[in-house]
Amino acid sequence: MSAGGAGDRAEIHHQHRDVNGGWLRPSVFGAMDGLVSNFALIAGVAGGTDSTKVVVLAGVAGLAAGAFSMAGGEYVSVASQRELALAEIDVERRELERHPDAEQQELAQLYEARGVEPAVAAEVARQISRDPAKALEVHTEAELGVTPRDLPSPRTAAFSSFLSFSVGAILPLLPYLLGVTSLVASAVLSCLSLFGAGALVSRVTARSWWYSGLRQLLVGVVAAGLTFALGNLLGGTGL
Template sequence: MTVELAPLYTPESHHAHRDVTGGWLRPAVFGAMDGLVSNVALIAGVVGAAGAGRGAVLAGFAGLVAGACSMAAGEYTSVKSQTELMRAEIAVERRELARNPEGELAELTALYRARGLEPELAREVAAQLSADPEQALRVHVREELGVDPDDLPSPRLAAASSFAAFAAGALVPLVPFLFGASGLVVSVVLSALALFGFGAVVARMTARPWWIGGARQLGLGLAAASVTYGLGHLLGIGLG
């Protein structure tokens, strides 16, 4: 009789990670939430001051266009500046590798020793990595600057993501008025559902409980809308 023994180990199941450095997630999430919260708050303030009507719709559209353009310009400038700074520091590292390769080799050796490698092994690893100048540059940049020189954030991608996300979020509280709504209730309910849903989706993407993310975004959005509605109502009474 043949007896089959179970293997002492099972082969590793390889897994893939999601892209967390592409430069689109943060501006997209921020843009959508900013568009939704700021426009529902803006519309609530206008309705609180002057009532629902054409003024609320015009204010909502103005908020959508102005906010989307502002977000895109801000994201582009911010990410462009960050990328330019990274490139400048990469250029410094490139010049240093060309000017003082032995010093850079010693620096990389010391870094691997600090991480627990034996001195001889650390120097051997550093020497092999430093044999190719471009590979050496990538290693030094990743180790010293904490960035991937082959995957720097894209200003255009960040700007486009931010613009589209803000516009999509800002459109939500406008939809009821475009279909003839005469009050703020439907807009607030739709915005509340969108706030909770979007917060839940983002929470799931970041491996957090969906109900916590949804409730947090809902609370923040409704708080902003309540404040602007109250201020608008007070101003409307004062000017009336």
Template sequence: MTPDRPAGRWPRRRREQVPPERTPAALDPNHHADVSGGWLRAAVFGAMDGLVTNIALIAGVGGGGVPPRSIVLTGVAGLVAGAISMGLGEYTSVRTQNEQVAAEVAKERRELERFPDAEAHELVQTWTSRGMPREVAEEVAAVLKRDPDEALRFHAREELGVDPDERPSPWVAAWSSFVCFSVGAVVPLLPYLLGFEELWLALGVGGVGLFAAGALVARFTRRSWWGSGLRQLLLGAAAAGATYVIGSLIGVSAG
């Protein structure tokens, strides 16, 4: 007999439709990308910030009428200062987050030790509210009570939304952000470093870098590559346009 369930919840799965000789992707432990390592968000944020920051800096000082040598100096200073700031910021933020998670997990461990029955009842209530039959929820909660470590992992996932065994590395986040910011920031400087002095060329190369970075990110998110690239290009263009206008106004008034 199948336990009664609320309409629209806890659907049956016809396992007999999956031949035993065919292994579905869900059974492959490596078929998902690593979303908890901390490097992808930091790398994307660093690269985009490096591109937008230096494109905007170059547009601002270029709009103010400064010579190419000063533009290069401004861009290099922005690259170094921004990369260090991004790396330190990522390390501090990820480490702080990990310390907060560790403190909450320790609190949950103490509650499991002092009130195991109440914590098991809490899991049962959570699962039944999602459509799991009560008898199944109670059976699973009873099994977890006999394994404190596994019970802690379940409670951390259900109540905190984290896995205590899979926390991002602050060092990985810091270096990803530092390196990717540096790479992004050097892109709009390339024409000047190669001997060209046209501002429009530097901004054009930066725009290509923005579009390419956005398209590359789409590989991880399964979004449209051209849509992701165009979004980053428009955001960077807005920032560059604003700083160019401000730089032009300051340059005119200072002149």
């Protein structure tokens, strides 16, 4: 093989994780929210009543309501974000059609601002502008921070959120569904799940597994503890 030939391609020695996809944020947020909110809900109801049936009913209702709410909220949020991005992309597309020379000059100036020599920047802008689709992609990425082919999917976000919330929310409810009527069993499973979920998230972040795990555990325990105390207080007053 030739060394440094014009047809050679640079060898890539590393890979990046997907940071723009529409699944990661709703999945992580959904699982954490489902686990924390339903653990706190079950703890609060258990603190205010001795009826296992009421606790289970509250847990099931919390799972269903939360999952549908999360999915609907994510769908509307991501759909609105996508529609706004598409509207701005259409603005850029029309500008490229009406004022191609001005847009080419603008692109050259963007490269110059990033340290490219003026003559080189002008030539790069000229070559990119020969392909309208490529020019649109480069312009929108530079000016809007998005590309037409990488916009998040509302359906993906909604489904990911619904599924992950359901998985997270069923964990504190699982001991009751299996016949264990003690809040202690639910709390132990929830705490282990909170730490495990936090540690798992560290695989897609820069944090250590123990830090992420302890942080998530602390958030869940505080939420459940406060809700349990509130349920116990209200239950003790006969409300």
